[in-house]
Amino acid sequence: MADRAAGQGPDCVLCGCCLEGCPLLALTGREELSPRAKALLAGPSKFTDAALPEADVAKLTGLCLACGRCEKLCPQGVKVPALMAALRARHPNFRQWLWKQWLTRLGPFWSLASQGAALAPAAFVPASFSLALKGLKGLRPGAGLAPWLGITKFPAQAFGAQYAGRPVALFDGCVGKGPRAAWGQTARFLLRGLGANMVEARFSCCGSALGVAGLPDEQQGVRRENIAAWRQAARPLIATYCATCRKGLAQYAGCGLFESADEETQFRAAVVPLSALLAGARAKVGRGAPTVAGYHRPCHADLNDGFGDADFTLLSGLLGARLRTPAKGGCCGFGGIMQLSAPELSTLVGRGCWETLDAALGFSAAPEVTPAYVLSGCSGCVMQLAATAPAGAKVGHWLEIIRTG
Amino acid sequence: MTTTTTGASLATALSPAHLRFLEGLFPGEGLVVEPACMAVYGADSSRRSAMPWAVVRPRTEEQIVELLRWAEAERVPLVPRARGTGMSGGAVPAFGGVVVSCLWLNRVLDVDADDFCAEVEPGVVTAEFQALVQKRRLFYPPDPASLKISTLGGNVATCAGGMRAVKYGVTRDYVLGVRAVLPGGKIVTAGGRAHKNVVGLDLARLFVGSCGTLGLFTRLTLKLLPLPESSATLLGAFGSLTGALEGARGVFRAGILPTAMEFLDAKACWAIGQIRDVPWPKETQAVLVLKVDGSASALAAEISRLETALAPAGPLRLLKGLGATEEEPLWELRRLVSPAGFHLGPDKLGEDVAVPRGATIQAVEGFQAIGAEQGVHVVCYGHLGDGNIHVNIIYDSKDPDQAARAQKSKEAVFRLTLSLGGTLSGEHGTGLTKGPYVSWQLGENERALMAGIKNVFDPSGILNPGKGWL
Numbered sequence: 125m126a127d128r129a130a131g132q133g134p135d136c137v138l139c140g141c142c143l144e145g146c147p148l149l150a151l152t153g154r155e156e157l158s159p160r161a162k163a164l165l166a167g168p169s170k171f172t173d174a175a176l177p178e179a180d181v182a183k184l185t186g187l188c189l190a191c192g193r194c195e196k197l198c199p200q201g202v203k204v205p206a207l208m209a210a211l212r213a214r215h216p217n218f219r220q221w222l223w224k225q226w227l228t229r230l231g232p233f234w235s236l237a238s239q240g241a242a243l244a245p246a247a248f249v250p251a252s253f254s255l256a257l258k259g260l261k262g263l264r265p266g267a268g269l270a271p272w273l274g275i276t277k278f279p280a281q282a283f284g285a286q287y288a289g290r291p292v293a294l295f296d297g298c299v300g301k302g303p304r305a306a307w308g309q310t311a312r313f314l315l316r317g318l319g320a321n322m323v324e325a326r327f328s329c330c331g332s333a334l335g336v337a338g339l340p341d342e343q344q345g346v347r348r349e350n351i352a353a354w355r356q357a358a359r360p361l362i363a364t365y366c367a368t369c370r371k372g373l374a375q376y377a378g379c380g381l382f383e384s385a386d387e388e389t390q391f392r393a394a395v396v397p398l399s400a401l402l403a404g405a406r407a408k409v410g411r412g413a414p415t416v417a418g419y420h421r422p423c424h425a426d427l428n429d430g431f432g433d434a435d436f437t438l439l440s441g442l443l444g445a446r447l448r449t450p451a452k453g454g455c456c457g458f459g460g461i462m463q464l465s466a467p468e469l470s471t472l473v474g475r476g477c478w479e480t481l482d483a484a485l486g487f488s489a490a491p492e493v494t495p496a497y498v499l500s501g502c503s504g505c506v507m508q509l510a511a512t513a514p515a516g517a518k519v520g521h522w523l524e525i526i527r528t529g
Numbered sequence: 530m531t532t533t534t535t536g537a538s539l540a541t542a543l544s545p546a547h548l549r550f551l552e553g554l555f556p557g558e559g560l561v562v563e564p565a566c567m568a569v570y571g572a573d574s575s576r577r578s579a580m581p582w583a584v585v586r587p588r589t590e591e592q593i594v595e596l597l598r599w600a601e602a603e604r605v606p607l608v609p610r611a612r613g614t615g616m617s618g619g620a621v622p623a624f625g626g627v628v629v630s631c632l633w634l635n636r637v638l639d640v641d642a643d644d645f646c647a648e649v650e651p652g653v654v655t656a657e658f659q660a661l662v663q664k665r666r667l668f669y670p671p672d673p674a675s676l677k678i679s680t681l682g683g684n685v686a687t688c689a690g691g692m693r694a695v696k697y698g699v700t701r702d703y704v705l706g707v708r709a710v711l712p713g714g715k716i717v718t719a720g721g722r723a724h725k726n727v728v729g730l731d732l733a734r735l736f737v738g739s740c741g742t743l744g745l746f747t748r749l750t751l752k753l754l755p756l757p758e759s760s761a762t763l764l765g766a767f768g769s770l771t772g773a774l775e776g777a778r779g780v781f782r783a784g785i786l787p788t789a790m791e792f793l794d795a796k797a798c799w800a801i802g803q804i805r806d807v808p809w810p811k812e813t814q815a816v817l818v819l820k821v822d823g824s825a826s827a828l829a830a831e832i833s834r835l836e837t838a839l840a841p842a843g844p845l846r847l848l849k850g851l852g853a854t855e856e857e858p859l860w861e862l863r864r865l866v867s868p869a870g871f872h873l874g875p876d877k878l879g880e881d882v883a884v885p886r887g888a889t890i891q892a893v894e895g896f897q898a899i900g901a902e903q904g905v906h907v908v909c910y911g912h913l914g915d916g917n918i919h920v921n922i923i924y925d926s927k928d929p930d931q932a933a934r935a936q937k938s939k940e941a942v943f944r945l946t947l948s949l950g951g952t953l954s955g956e957h958g959t960g961l962t963k964g965p966y967v968s969w970q971l972g973e974n975e976r977a978l979m980a981g982i983k984n985v986f987d988p989s990g991i992l993n994p995g996k997g998w999l
Contacts, residue, residue, distance in 0.1 A: 135875070138576050139868045140614040143678040144656075153586070153632035153652070155613070156561065161569035180565035199804050199868035 134201040136163035142204070145193030147455035148469060151476045157187055157469075159194035159204040166207040185211045187466050189459030189473065190336040191423035192371070205336060212338020268306055269520035271527040272412040273442065278317040279404035287401075291360035293325040294398070297369040298333075299503035307521050311365050311398055313528040318401060325357035332372030333504075344379065351381055351391065359390060363398040365523060367422035367435070367502035370397055374427055399501070399522075400434040407442045410527065414497040414518075417446055417525075418485045420477070420509060421453035422502035435501035439522055447499075450484040456500075458508035474512030491516055499525065539991065540605045541625065543582045547603060551627070554595055555585045559633075570610060570628045574675075575618035575879075575962055581608070581628040588633045590710065590747040596629070597745065598714035606994050609741035611652055611683035614675045616879050617960030619687060619740045624995040629745060631682050638748065640665060645753045646705055646722050651682020651746045668756040670697035673956070674864050682746050688738030690956030692789035692820070692863070695914030697754075699956065700737060706750030707736040709743070712987045722750055735982070740958050741993040743986040760788065760822035761832050762856040765844040766809035770794060770897075773815035774890045776842035777913050780819065783838035785831070789820040790914030791863050794893065797910040800869040801862055808862075810845050817844075817913070818863050820856070866910050867921070873906040874923040876932075878939045878962075882946040883917040883955030892949055896920050899941045903934040907942075917955035943969060960996055967998045 142159040143149060149158040165181050190205040198204075292315055300307045315322050327350050334343040350373075354362065364370040373395045382388040419440075425433040440447050457473025478496075482488045487496040496517035500506050509519045540547075551560050561567055561584040572578035582605075587593050600607050606626030613620045622628055635652035642665050649658060656677040659669050672691035673679060679689070685707070690699045706720035720726060720733030736743055767773040773792055780787060793801070793816040801807055809816055817839070821831045832849055839847070850856035870877055884892045893909050900907025900922070911919035920942050924935035943953055943966055953963055953970050968976065979998050983990075 137868060137871050137877075138572055138574050140574055140612060140675065140678045141868060143612060143614070153630075153635060154558065155569050155630060155632060156566040158569065161566075164569055164572060165565060176565045176568065177563075180563045184563075184565045199865055200871060 134198075134203075136160065136202050137200055138164070139199065141197045141199055142194035142202075145197050147191060147193070147457065147473045147476065148187065148189060151472050152469065156184060159188075159198075159202075162188060162204050162208060163202050166204075166211055182211065187462060187469060189423075189455060189457060189462055189470075191455045191459070193423055193455065196426070209335050209338050209340070213340050214338075268304070269518055269524040270412050271525055272410045273525045274408045274410055274527045275314070275317060275405055276408050277406040278314075278319075279402065280317070280319045282404055283318045283320065283401055287320075287361065289321050291323040291358060292320040292363055292401075293323050293327070293354070293357050293360040295325075295327050295330070295362050295364045295369055295373065295395075297364070297366045297503055298329050299507070300366065304503070304521065307365060307523045310523040310526050310528055311363070314398065314402060314523075314526065315363065320401075323357045323360050325353040325360065325362075327353050327362075330366075330369040330372030332368055332375065335372075335375075344381065347376055347379055348381055351376070354391065354394070359394065362395045363401060364395065365398045365501065365521070366504075367397075367425040367427075368504050370395060371424040371427055374429060395429075397431050397434040397501075399438040400431045402438055403434070403441075405438070405442065409443070409446070413446070413525075415446070415494055416448055416485055416487075416497065417443060418481050418487075418496065418498040419447055419449040420456060420481065420498050420500040420505055421449060422500060422505045423455050424502060435522060439499065448484050450480045452480070454480040456505045456508040457512070458504035470508070471512060474508055477509070478512060478514060478517075487517070488514070538604055538989065539625075539994065540603060543605070543627070547605065548583065550599055551583055551585060554592055554599075555587070559586045559588070559592075560584070561586070567628075569613070570630065571622055573610075573613040573615050573618060573620045575616055575621065575960065576877075577618040577621045577623065577961055579621055579623045579625075581622045582625060584628045584630055586630045586633045590708075590716070593629075593710045593745050593747055594714040594716065597710050597712050600627070600991050601712040601714070601989060604989055604991060606991050607745070608993050609682075609686065609745050611680035611686075612654075612678055614679040615683065615687055615960060616881070616957040617954070617962045619958055619960035619993070619996055620683075621961055623961055626991075626994070631680075631746070634682075634747065635680075637661060640667065640753075641722075642667060644722055645724070645755075647751045647753055649681050649749050649751060651680060651685070651749060653681050655679055655681055655684055662753055663756055666756045667753040669703065669751060669753055671700045671703055673700075674867065681749060681751070685737055685746065685749055686739065686741050687958045688956065690912065690915075690917060692791055692860075692912060694912060694917070694956075695790050696786050696788045701734055703752045704733055704737050704749060705752050706748075707733045707746060708748035708750075709736060709746050711744045712989060712991050716747075717744065720750065724752060738958065740960060740997045742983060742997050743992065745992075757822035757824075759825040759828055759852055760820055760856060761828040761852070762850040762859050763819045763821075763832055763835050763839075764808070764848040764850075764859045764862075765817045765819070765839050766813040766846045767815045767817065767842065768812060768845055770815045770893060771890065772842045772844075773817045774893070774913070776817055776839045776844065779838045779841055780835060783834060785821070785834060785838060787819045787835075787914060788822045789818070790912070791818040792816065792910060792913040793818075793863065793866060794897070794909040796873065796906060796908040797866045797870070800872050800908065801865055803872040804865060804869050805862060808846070808848055808859075813845060818859060820860075825852075863910075866908075867919070870908050870921045870923055873908065874925050876924050876926040876935070878922040878924075878935055879957070880920040880922070880939060880942055880953075880963075881911070881917060881955050881957045882920060882942065882951055882953060883915070884946055884949045884951035886914075886916040888949040888951070889913060889916050889918065892916075892918060892946065892951065895945045896942055899938050899945070903938045903941070905931065905935050905938050907938065912955070915955075916951070940966075959998060964996065964998075971998065 185208045188208045296308045328346045331343040331346040454477040456477045457470045462470045498519050499522045570584045571580050608622040608626045608628045610620040631652045634650040636650045638648040640647045670693050673689035684700045708718045795814045906923040908921040922935045922938050924931045926932045
């Protein structure tokens with residue numbers, strides 16, 4: 125028997141508080157997939173007299189959705205997704221290489237890739253790629269939702285009062301730049317409506333998926349590019365419309381790439397969700413609107429930055445009772461690298477998420493009358509929900525319902 | 530790996546034939562043998578750990594029957610486990626064996642609003658079960674602090690207590706029936722759906738708190754109550770521990786039986802303040818949290834009665850919460866105290882002694898004095914209403930002298946508790962961490978009787994060896 129060894133930084137005390145939030149544990153009943161199991165393996169070995177095969181540890185710790193729910197529950201401040209990323213970084217293997225290719229090479233061409241995905245016969249797609257490709261098929265150009273919400277009043281005055289002509293740059297992220305360029309167009313339309321002083325910055329990927337995949341060098345690389353682009357654009361506000369990008373950017377704090385603590389604070393304060401800038405907007409529901417629109421709360425939306433889930437706040441203000449969301453939202457199961465390392469687990473979590481949505485929206489009772497219609501505010505969630513959706517379901521980013529004409 | 534030290538005839542490792550058997554009985558993901566995957570199954574919230582020989586995940590009672598038939602024949606120790614959130618090492622396979630995870634036995638089989646009972650499998654998460662029966666306006670009162678992460682099976686195996694015990698009692702009071710499989714594969718059905726039952730010895734209650742040493746549960750019949758319409762919470766901060774305890778006395782004297790009556794001492798308040806914003810003033814030395822339940826219309830009056838009852842003790846601040854949404858933040862603070870304690874030091878001995886209710890003040894003051902004398906942090910908090918005090922001794926194990934003083938403090942706490950007529954464990958169970966001290970409390974005759982009972986259920990001693998009271 126071995127006693128707990130003291131470690132560097134916050135150490136897991138095995139209290140199990142994290143067990144409440146982990147979507148993988150909830151859906152599989154496999155305790156080895158729980159955050160506690162991973163923290164136990166990632167920390168200094170608590171099993172000093174039973175050496176664990178490194179390959180097994182690496183394999184197991186790869187099975188994390190990086191949803192971050194456990195982090196919020198941990199009284200010790202243990203960050204299991206970050207621990208997993210660090211472990212992956214130490215155990216580079218084929219899957220990470222694959223993911224790196226995916227993100228760094230395919231990233232700029234995602235619109236092409238998704239068109240290709242639509243054409244690729246299922247039999248030729250490697251099994252581990254199939255779910256990711258299915259998600260991309262859901263994102264192929266032209267597959268978006270038809271818009272039905274017209275903004276009747278922009279909160280231009282409040283926006284002007286708060287930001288007083290400060291330049292605003294949109295952070296498009298991989299999906300908004302690639303297969304869903306329409307999101308970026310709508311977002312720019314909304315910023316124009318606010319009377320924002322818009323500037324363009326040459327932003328890259330936010331880097332969070334690279335970090336989670338265990339590619340810290342590449343992550344630092346894109347962070348450096350983004351900080352440089354922000355400086356070049358005279359340090360504007362950075363408006364985001366993807367919850368994961370927003371979280372990814374918030375995590376630049378402490379990355380050691382800023383000139384000074386002041387600059388770091390300034391960057392942190394510059395990251396705002398686009399939806400928060402639109403607080404107080406009014407809208408009119410037009411033709412083609414669903415009777416009930418579901419909202420999927422991204423795990424990464426609930427950031428402790430004072431904005432909360434700003435997308436939900438905006439949408440519930442605009443849509444009222446038409447918008448419904450499960451009281452206890454489920455993780456979609458996108459999980460970055462897990463799409464490639466354990467697609468079956470990713471699918472399982474996705475299915476659980478749709479069941480939770482169904483309990484709140486009730487679409488399975490009469491799919492022909494009220495088909496599933498789900499909005500979200502995170503690229504990963506939109507991809508994953510599209511990939512795991514029941515037949516006939518419609519899934520999209522909330523930007524897709526906004527009329528720009 | 531520790532070799533078996535109990536039951537001389539028990540197997541000391543799994544043979545290839547054993548593994549082949551387990552592979553056949555638990556196909557696919559049902560059997561786990563990779564050490565990296567098994568590691569977590571060897572640990573629990575006591576922070577003790579030992580590597581299991583294998584982990585199995587039954588989905589059916591038939592598998593459990595076969596498993597116990599085999600384990601008895603082969604003398605293979607079995608360690609039942611649910612979420613592993615116990616505080617005393619009850620789920621740690623310290624003496625070797627196959628861990629039996631019951632997380633795949635997680636169905637709620639029946640909730641009956643007329644019988645006021647429910648039938649569940651052991652792997653159901655307690656808070657999820659409570660939420661489910663609440664939808665039918667039914668109430669399952671036991672609420673261990675771990676309720677969001679622990680299971681009904683684990684709660685029954687440890688006779689989990691909780692904050693509502695002062696009014697509603699503990700898990701034992703809600704177990705009407707237990708269906709369990711014994712070594713050799715025999716199925717026993719103890720108790721049933723009747724709320725009163727005096728035919729024969731009370732075997733169902735014997736299973737409660739038995740720490741997996743008598744049988745493996747496959748089905749539990751639980752008693753339910755009508756759901757109180759609403760509840761309200763009052764949090765009072767006091768300038769002294771005596772003030773808080775006087776306040777508590779005042780509440781009972783006023784004829785109020787609260788649903789919960791919890792207290793936090795000065796160190797507990799400080800530790801929680803390290804991880805959350807706290808609503809009490811800096812000079813706070815003790816906090817009382819009281820809950821009352823009943824009809825919504827009566828609760829406002831009940832809260833003002835509580836305020837009146839507390840007033841003579843001179844609270845520094847009183848915070849009220851009416852209804853679950855307002856109450857939750859106040860209770861969340863209380864639930865965080867156990868993990869928050871680690872902000873005082875990296876290692877902890879978590880004791881949960883209970884004393885006769887009238888001796889609570891004497892006990893808490895005595896425990897704090899022990900800490901001061903030994904130079905370690907002693908954090909006291911818990912269920913003031915029923916005399917069940919959590920005593921956390923916090924220290925740094927890297928300092929051998931401090932570790933020795935922590936151990937001395939633990940023993941001094943036990944001695945004081947017993948001298949006051951108390952018990953070494955009110956709700957965590959004795960498991961591994963308190964096992965060696967059981968003989969301080971239980972006499973030879975009582976222990977011999979318990980050993981005899983164990984022997985009737987499990988003659989070879991294959992179930993969770995080395996745990997409990999022997």
